[in-house]
Amino acid sequence: MIFDKFRLDGQTALVTGGTRGIGLGIAHALGEAGARLVISSKTPKPDAIDGLKNAGYQVDYTEAEMADPEAPGALIDQALDIGRLDILVNNAGIAVGGDTESFPVEDYRRLMAINLDAVFLTCQAALGPMRRQKAGVILNIGSISGYISNVPQRQVAYNASKAAVHMLTKSLASDYASENIRVNAIAPGYIVTDMTQGGLDNPEWAAIWNGMTPLGRPGVVEEVAAAALFLCSPASSYMTGEVMVIDGGYTLR
Numbered sequence: 455m456i457f458d459k460f461r462l463d464g465q466t467a468l469v470t471g472g473t474r475g476i477g478l479g480i481a482h483a484l485g486e487a488g489a490r491l492v493i494s495s496k497t498p499k500p501d502a503i504d505g506l507k508n509a510g511y512q513v514d515y516t517e518a519e520m521a522d523p524e525a526p527g528a529l530i531d532q533a534l535d536i537g538r539l540d541i542l543v544n545n546a547g548i549a550v551g552g553d554t555e556s557f558p559v560e561d562y563r564r565l566m567a568i569n570l571d572a573v574f575l576t577c578q579a580a581l582g583p584m585r586r587q588k589a590g591v592i593l594n595i596g597s598i599s600g601y602i603s604n605v606p607q608r609q610v611a612y613n614a615s616k617a618a619v620h621m622l623t624k625s626l627a628s629d630y631a632s633e634n635i636r637v638n639a640i641a642p643g644y645i646v647t648d649m650t651q652g653g654l655d656n657p658e659w660a661a662i663w664n665g666m667t668p669l670g671r672p673g674v675v676e677e678v679a680a681a682a683l684f685l686c687s688p689a690s691s692y693m694t695g696e697v698m699v700i701d702g703g704y705t706l707r
Contacts, residue, residue, distance in 0.1 A: 459689035462541070463488035467686065468533045470520060470576065471546030473499035475647035476595060478506075479675035480543055483683040485511030489541065492533045494518040494525075496546075520546045521567040526576035534583055541686045542580045544573045544619075545595045549649055551609035562611050569615035570622075577626060577637075584635050591686050594639040596620045598701045601641065606662055607653065616641070620697045627695030636694040638685045643701025644672040668703030 467484045471477040472493035485491050490512040493503065496519050506513045516532055518525045533539040547569045550561050573594055584590025599609065600616035620639055627637040644650055644663050653659040654672060664670055678700055684690050685698065699705055 456689075459691075460683060460687045461488050462687055465540035466490045466492065466533055466536055466538055467541035467543065468492040468494070468529060468539060468580075469543040469545055470494050470518070470529065470572070471496075472543075473497075473502040473515075475649060476642065476645060476675055476678050477543070477545035478502055479679035480545060480682040481506060481513075482509065482511075483676075483679040484541065484543075484686060485509060485513070487683055487687065489686075490514075490536065492516070492529070492536065494520075494529055494546070496520070518546075520572040521564055523567075523571065523575060526572055527579045529576065530579040530583070538587060539580055539583050540590060542576065542590070542592045543595070543682065543686070544576055544593070546572060547595065547615075549609065549612050551607050551612065553608055554610045557611060565611050566615055569612070570618050573619055574622060577622070581630065581635070585630070585633050588634050590635040592623075592626065592635070592637040593682060593685050594619050594623045594637070596623070596639045596641045596697055598641050598643045598699060598705050600697075601699070601705055605666075606659060623697060624695045631694050636690075638690070638693060638695065639697040640678060640681055640685065641697050641699045641701070642673065642678050643667065643699075643704045645678055645700075646672050646674055666704055666707060667701070668706060671702065673700060673702055 467489040469481045472481045473495040492514045596619045597616040599613040600620045623639040
């Protein structure tokens with residue numbers, strides 16, 4: 455049956471930044487499909503983990519500061535302690551905006567450390583075990599900000615970090631396709647999460663964001679999570695190196 459292609463029974467999935475927003479939605483989707491979950495976040499959110507467990511999923515949680523270059527390797531080791539690592543979802547990220555000429559260098563360094571460096575280092579740590587088992591799936595969360603310059607907010611550093619994630623995804627996919635390791639990304643548009651709520655609550659910003667989106671509204675987490683399940687499952691077995699845009703048509707205009 456075609457729906458069996460979406461099942462992840464017996465597989466272990468690591469989701470960084472998995473206790474809120476898009477990451478939590480993806481965790482629920484993968485858990486519902488049968489995956490055992492390893493979830494990380496900077497700040498513990500017991501309610502989110504309890505919600506996953508109460509849904510009947512197998513869940514292990516670890517606190518991780520992704521700006522720490524030691525964190526990615528430690529997370530991969532934890533997943534391997536369970537048995538193996540089949541799926542890696544690099545979701546953890548931050549958004550910081552402001553005028554480039556006055557943008558604090560410490561904010562720039564932290565943003566890049568989390569949005570780009572941690573993605574690279576976590577992929578790097580995952581490649582060894584995935585190559586040994588001759589299979590693996592990596593899903594990176596990019597953004598439409600990797601394709602376009604958002605308005606009215608100014609966020610040069612964030613945009614640059616997400617564009618880099620897109621190319622990292624494509625390059626890894628090319629390098630490791632022959633070893634049965636697939637690497638894809640999702641580029642969400644404006645999705646209702648804690649990260650975007652401030653902008654959505656701003657009447658000026660919300661009017662511009664929704665007005666530039668052909669569907670006329672922000673997306674919801676479940677609309678991204680469904681695509682993530684597809685890209686992490688055998689249903690997408692002939693896809694690698696793709697950046698799937700989920701933006702209500704924003705980048706069409």
